Amino acid sequence: MRRSVAPAVVMAGCLALTGCGGSAGGADSAPDLSVRSAYMPQPVTDSLAAGYLTVVNNSDSSDDLVSATSDIAEDVSVHQTSGQTMKAAGPLQIPADGRLVLESGGSHLMFEKLKHKPKEGETVSVELRFTKTDPITVEMPVKSATYRPTSAQSSSTSHH
CATH class of the missing domain: 1.20.5 (Single alpha-helices involved in coiled-coils or other helix-helix interfaces)
Structure with missing residues (x-):
């Protein structure tokens, strides 16, 4: 026994x-997250806008982007473009020692029911929320509607 x-x-x-x-x-x-290359093309409509950025994870622990908010819109959601269709996406993973890229033609932030139409030269404040990391506020510059970043450019950087 x-x-x-x-x-x-x-x-x-x-x-x-x-x-x-x-x-x-x-x-x-x-996770040790930072945000780079954030920008919003000047919206072409009065009600919708898109936002793009890169979340960099400098740690050995993954995290997920689960939501976003902004004073400029009643609703901000994460969307994915697949072919010619766009749909809401669930949480997006930021891999350990990796990055999550939100870009035109792929995953992006969708600002819906704009309270006012942002113009080129303005800055839009966005709060990103994650599963593990505290929220990160990003100052997103509004660029021309036809702006396309080059890989070397970094429009905005925010650190957690």
Whole structure:
């Protein structure tokens, strides 16, 4: 009987220690996110606008972009373009030591029911919300409707 009890006691002790170590390790491996190359092309309609940016993850822990808000629109959602159709997307993963690129023709932010139509030269404030990381506020410059970034450009940078 002692043999069957001893492994159970050892297993319980290991589980308790694993639980303690997990909380400390979890805090150390929180994602380290930053946002780069944010911009909004000047909208062509009074009610809709798109936003593009890159979220960079400089950690060994992934995170997910789950939502966004902005004072300029009643609703901001994450959309995906597939062919000629656009649809709302669920949470988008930012991989460990990787990046999430929101770009024209792919995943992007969709600003709906604009409160006013932003003009080129203005700046739009957007709050990004993630699964693990605290919200990040990004100042997104409004560019011309035909603006296309080059890979070397960085329109806006925000750090968590």
